[in-house]
Amino acid sequence: MKNMKISIALLLLVTMVVSVVGCGAQETTAPKEEKTSTTSSASVETEYVEIQEMEPVEETETEQTYDVVVIGAGGAGLSAAIAAAEKGANVVMLEQRSVVGGNTSWSGAGMDIPENWVQEAQGIEDSKELYIDDTMKGGDGTNIKELVNTLAENALPTAEWLRDTVGVEFMDDFQKHFGGHTVARAIVVKGGVGSQMILKELEKALELGVTIKANTKAESLIQDESGRVVSVTAQNTLGQDLTFNANKGVVIASGGFAGNVEMRSKYRPELDDSVKTTNTPGHNGDGIVMAQELGADTTHMEFIQTYPFAFPTTGKITFVADTRMYGAPMVNIEGNRFINENDRRDVISKAILSQSDGFGYMVWDESILTEARTLEIYGEEYEQLISDEVLVKADTLEEAADFFGINKDELAKTIQNYNSYATDAIENGTDTKVADKEFQRNAKMATVEKGPFYIQKVIPSVHHTMGGLVINPDGSVKNTDGDTIPGLYAAGEVVGGIHGNNRLGGNALTDISVFGKIAGESAAQAE
Numbered sequence: 001m002k003n004m005k006i007s008i009a010l011l012l013l014v015t016m017v018v019s020v021v022g023c024g025a026q027e028t029t030a031p032k033e034e035k036t037s038t039t040s041s042a043s044v045e046t047e048y049v050e051i052q053e054m055e056p057v058e059e060t061e062t063e064q065t066y067d068v069v070v071i072g073a074g075g076a077g078l079s080a081a082i083a084a085a086e087k088g089a090n091v092v093m094l095e096q097r098s099v100v101g102g103n104t105s106w107s108g109a110g111m112d113i114p115e116n117w118v119q120e121a122q123g124i125e126d127s128k129e130l131y132i133d134d135t136m137k138g139g140d141g142t143n144i145k146e147l148v149n150t151l152a153e154n155a156l157p158t159a160e161w162l163r164d165t166v167g168v169e170f171m172d173d174f175q176k177h178f179g180g181h182t183v184a185r186a187i188v189v190k191g192g193v194g195s196q197m198i199l200k201e202l203e204k205a206l207e208l209g210v211t212i213k214a215n216t217k218a219e220s221l222i223q224d225e226s227g228r229v230v231s232v233t234a235q236n237t238l239g240q241d242l243t244f245n246a247n248k249g250v251v252i253a254s255g256g257f258a259g260n261v262e263m264r265s266k267y268r269p270e271l272d273d274s275v276k277t278t279n280t281p282g283h284n285g286d287g288i289v290m291a292q293e294l295g296a297d298t299t300h301m302e303f304i305q306t307y308p309f310a311f312p313t314t315g316k317i318t319f320v321a322d323t324r325m326y327g328a329p330m331v332n333i334e335g336n337r338f339i340n341e342n343d344r345r346d347v348i349s350k351a352i353l354s355q356s357d358g359f360g361y362m363v364w365d366e367s368i369l370t371e372a373r374t375l376e377i378y379g380e381e382y383e384q385l386i387s388d389e390v391l392v393k394a395d396t397l398e399e400a401a402d403f404f405g406i407n408k409d410e411l412a413k414t415i416q417n418y419n420s421y422a423t424d425a426i427e428n429g430t431d432t433k434v435a436d437k438e439f440q441r442n443a444k445m446a447t448v449e450k451g452p453f454y455i456q457k458v459i460p461s462v463h464h465t466m467g468g469l470v471i472n473p474d475g476s477v478k479n480t481d482g483d484t485i486p487g488l489y490a491a492g493e494v495v496g497g498i499h500g501n502n503r504l505g506g507n508a509l510t511d512i513s514v515f516g517k518i519a520g521e522s523a524a525q526a527e
């Protein structure tokens, strides 16, 4: 066990440092795989960290006992493990992959926190009530209100815990305003990538003595005669069958089921294998299946979110398309706008898929690119999009339109109209919802007028499964009779009901951190 802890710590120290000044990059040292890139501008310094893979380790004991067993080493699992260890529990984490972090490490690291410190510095007024209201409206009121209240109540204290105790670094002058939120309230982890948060959480977990078993897939849960969950069976990639006993509790934090085509198309037949996913490999709903075998209840399984702005080539999410938050409009192949670009993800996804070619095309100019800090934060992705030929940079709008075969005459008219709405919003202070006479855009507007111009082709991809296990506010799992299953807790995307039928951007990281911490504390304190 000790060897594993040490090897992870060493791997984290092996880094490649890349310094970027303007658009040029200089590599200073380059050990394999793990890398840190640093960009500086007048006001932002960003870092990207990739967590390195771990080799399988042969277990000398196939049955081991801890206080708390956590299944899945993503953001929810790490929050749970740290919180449990802080309460004095001896914790083990089981992670099926060779690398920890799950979807959390790929995330854009935007976390909705009402009344946060960046809002305070920027003079943005917010409240827990407004956040609850936005989250409930985002889910069309189908959310489990009791859990949304817990989310709102604990959002700020949990963010402060991540910042002050765990050591997660957030940008102190930058926020995101995701669709469906009345105000900008998403603080962003430095680097704009969740791997940075995972790195800090991993370091903290190791410092607190948490044992991490990578390459180890949990397979089933075992109850004692009283019905209490007391063990997890697992198999590692060396083929060893293992049992992990839990004196106090088991926390399921295995993420959602976006990668399980059979499971998702059972609930949403149209989400078959023709639709790609934004997720990391291994989101197969294992935790849901394991808990269901013990009679656990599920809810909202049919609520599956597609993310509108993904790479047409791979299905991966594109953060470069965040330019929409800074003014970029979206058009179709006919050159016309067709939706409020900051509408809910389900609404935009549906609108894109109903266009004649099933794609959306984001349009922006150099000043929007600069305002969004695209090259500073997402320079690597930008290059990938260009090389995949799904993003074009051109001196004129016509040239950019020609690259994708967009009707350039219509596009010119569309941008002319859009610019007049944006000018009204900017110069007269008219609310964008009023200024945008066609689509009542509820986000920042900016004119698209000075080259170079950019057009990016996007497609929806399966992103988040809102359904999953039913929990109490203390993270304990309920069975189909509404009773608590003793010894069993769950947190993160494996849980259902918090987001209702539509999760708002930035709300998952809040959810996994808040409920991960709660579940870890509950498990550690279980009698």
Ligand SMILES: Cc1cc2nc3c(=O)[nH]c(=O)nc-3n(C[C@H](O)[C@H](O)[C@H](O)COP(=O)(O)OP(=O)(O)OC[C@H]3O[C@@H](n4cnc5c(N)ncnc54)[C@H](O)[C@@H]3O)c2cc1C
Binding pocket: 071, 072, 073, 074, 075, 076, 077, 094, 095, 096, 097, 100, 101, 102, 103, 104, 105, 106, 107, 108, 109, 110, 111, 112, 216, 217, 218, 219, 253, 254, 255, 256, 278, 279, 280, 281, 282, 283, 284, 286, 287, 317, 463, 464, 491, 492, 493, 494, 505, 506, 507, 508, 509, 510, 512
């Ligand atoms: C590309 C992308 C960008 C996103 N950006 C944002 C954002 O900016 N803000 C936001 O709020 N949300 C964002 N989200 C959503 C958010 O990242 C996820 O909902 C969240 O990270 C889920 O956290 P989790 O801990 O529940 O699961 P994960 O982080 O996915 O971790 C689950 C872990 O469990 C492991 N596991 C699964 N089954 C087993 C098993 N049987 N045994 C052992 N281990 C197992 C998995 O391998 C994985 O490592 C984004 C999602 C994606 C895909």
